[in-house]
Amino acid sequence: MIDALNIGLAGLVLGLAFWSIVAREAFVAVAAFIAYGLLLTLVWVLLHGIDVALTEAAIGGGLTGALLIGAASRLRGSEAAARAERPGAAVHWLAAGVSVAVTAALAVGVLVLPVPAPTLAPDVAAHIAVTGVGNPITAVLLAFRAMDTLLEAIVLLFALIGVWSLAPDRFWGGRPGLRQHADPNGILAYVARVLPPIGVIAGIYIFWIGADHPGGKFQGATIMAAMWLLVMMAGLADAPPISRTWLRTLLVAGPLVFIAIGAVGVVTADAFLAYPEGGAKPLILAIEFALMPTLTLILGLMLMGAPKRGPLP
């Protein structure tokens, strides 16, 4: 029974992935990709990765899907020209051959994986009590491998600076995206008034329980960013100009607090990003609280893209 479910789900995932590649219209391909992202969430649940499932649903399917839908509608006019550039049959066959070879090599790799499988789970279980958090994923993200998470936050910040730097000179310091004008009495404006209070509570809840249960700052921040985007799409609020000091302060606050706490570790615990004995939990919480607004802003602003309007109000 479970086997049939697994194989059926794998078949559906493969079918949707294939459709998103071969669909004629970019819009249809993106729609297939979003459905694919949601099914991947189920796969993650079956693979016992609930935290990964939450991340995949929020970021892999949700935010990436919204980003690609926006791009597909902007670029609709360019599709006909691209079709004329399609490579000939020989390239298609060659690509198919390469793809099958790569898949076959990986499949063999999957079938000959070592038994028993190597695992760090017992190590994590043995040391998790030191960190004071109950969710092993959070313990790995913010204690055992905190360096990865610090660098990830910095990568996100750099990606946002990269997106901003694509603004034409005359718009530098201006507001990203175009001003949205939705019907103030329409259903979008209504939803944008009713949903955010619920969404913000859900976001904070997912963020807060991340210490002991599946959840965490990335998933919570994505929900908060989605609520912010909804309000802006409904025209109830405008995107902030990227030159605002409060915005830039919040954007760097998360990584800076993270680095500061890491540097304090050099003095109190003899290593960068090490926590003094018994003080791990409050420091982890401080990092998460500092990262939460930074991540919310970065994820939302990245979806809005480069500034498109002048810095004047």
Place this chain on the structure above:
Amino acid sequence: MSAATVFGLCAAALIGIGLYGLIVNPHPLRKILAFNVIGSGVFMLFGAIARRGAAAGMGGDPVPQALLITGIVVAFSATALAVALLLRLFDETGSVTLASEAPDKVQTGTDDA
């Protein structure tokens, strides 16, 4: 067959499908999408390996699972940067071709090759 094996094989096929799309779709947005399919295949393969490492009462090895969360977020930021580059290219030139020559020349070059 265990779930880890089924989805490990599924992941191998996803990487192949994405690679095919990356090569044959000339539109950059479709290439970005194909790149994301490859990425999710790699993540799923890693996730299947993490599932095999279930031990100490955990359903999977938490270390690769935490790295996966980092990976998914970084993949999103790379996608957002790629889309922003593409939209700027479209705004500047009105087209998104990656061909170095005019499109009709490229086409005659690859016809019945």
